Amino acid sequence: MAGERVQPATLSRSEAALVASEGKAPRTERGRKTLRAILDAAAIEFGEKGFHEGSISGITRRAGVALGSFYTYFDSKDAVFRALVRDMSDQVRDHVAPAIRAAPDQIAAERAGLSEFIAFVRGHKEIYRIIDEAEFVDPESFRLHYATTADRIAARLKAGAARGEIRADISDVHAWAIMGMNVFLGLRYGVWQDDVSPEAVADSIAEMLARGIGTK
Amino acid sequence: MAGERVQPATLSRSEAALVASEGKAPRTERGRKTLRAILDAAAIEFGEKGFHEGSISGITRRAGVALGSFYTYFDSKDAVFRALVRDMSDQVRDHVAPAIRAAPDQIAAERAGLSEFIAFVRGHKEIYRIIDEAEFVDPESFRLHYATTADRIAARLKAGAARGEIRADISDVHAWAIMGMNVFLGLRYGVWQDDVSPEAVADSIAEMLARGIGTK
CATH class of the missing domain: 1.10.357.10 (Tetracycline Repressor, domain 2)
Known part of the structure; x- marks a missing residue:
């Protein structure tokens, strides 16, 4: 599914500001790449398991980022969804x-x-x-x-x-x-x-x- | 919602046989009316609360039938859904x-x-x-x-x-x-x-x- 993506996207600065939780927009290119990785992982996690069975730890594991990085950009599972x-x-x-x-x-x-x-x-x-x-x-x-x-x-x-x-x-x-x-x-x-x-x-x-x- | 229905339906014998759980089709006109009442109540219950929050007891209460009547026609919440x-x-x-x-x-x-x-x-x-x-x-x-x-x-x-x-x-x-x-x-x-x-x-x-x- 998401693994078949031919054109891995990165977020522009304005897009990253819109999707992250309030006050949590990434300020660096590296931060925007991490945010993109979290969103791509969330697509796989929720796509496979659905919202209720899907978890933040499942997302961070798939994205290869620490749990703290998730909370750098999002307040909750609802927010990332x-x-x-x-x-x-x-x-x-x-x-x-x-x-x-x-x-x-x-x-x-x-x-x-x-x-x-x-x-x-x-x-x-x-x-x-x-x-x-x-x-x-x-x-x-x-x-x-x-x-x-x-x-x-x-x-x-x-x-x-x-x-x-x-x-x-x-x-x-x-x-x-x-x-x-x-x-x-x-x-x-x-x-x-x-x-x-x-x-x-x-x-x-x-x-x-x-x-x-x-x-x- | 379902309360606005202008044409309350009853089930024909063949319809009732198809929707009830296997071997549980009603055999009388009264039974078919009870099955219809359960389905209408289920529409309101699941429509308002969704599947996960909706319950069999909520359905029977809305339909004004005993819990036993539900199991006369359906095996489970999944079956009535x-x-x-x-x-x-x-x-x-x-x-x-x-x-x-x-x-x-x-x-x-x-x-x-x-x-x-x-x-x-x-x-x-x-x-x-x-x-x-x-x-x-x-x-x-x-x-x-x-x-x-x-x-x-x-x-x-x-x-x-x-x-x-x-x-x-x-x-x-x-x-x-x-x-x-x-x-x-x-x-x-x-x-x-x-x-x-x-x-x-x-x-x-x-x-x-x-x-x-x-x-x-």
């Missing part, structure tokens, strides 16, 4: 963003976003279990993840409408619909089975969207 | 089925199904929490719920294609996409907020689908 949900939400956004930006038009952007999302999920299967468990462990993070994702989709669809690439009657309803499609297509073709390529799934959906909400 | 997921999945299917069958064509059927689903969710907000918690408590039921729902959608889309109402290139990818849309539109416009009517949400989506996968 909350940070992890935020971090995974940001990782998905950052992973799909370049492909979306590089696309020649908004339908192509939706196609690229879905294809990249399914590919990302195949390498990070724990993401579903963690975000879904947030509904129970940390409902505010769960709600925030989906509300901000839907807002982001709505904003890019409306920008596409302003450029004449998307129908003018586009609304938040379409943004929630596209988010829902993407989540379930990621579950089916990313986590559960890989019998259809991410590109083929995205092609089918992009054709439907081109006719359904496109203007060409 | 599993039965509840199955029951809620069946309730959704049975609630939306008449509107889908009555629709004049397949796009109208998808519109009616979504509208009825959002309306149903508004009166049964606990359904999301229970089915989502199944991912952790009873992963097999979780998977079965979505796999059978997607299969049902795929079957009706393919029947629509055979009648010439849906494009011939319809596939399971579209079925999973439509299920995902419906789940997230139900969450946003059924559970979280009711600022847009179920009919208006369904109209937007039906217009998109008519152009996207329809033939007219």
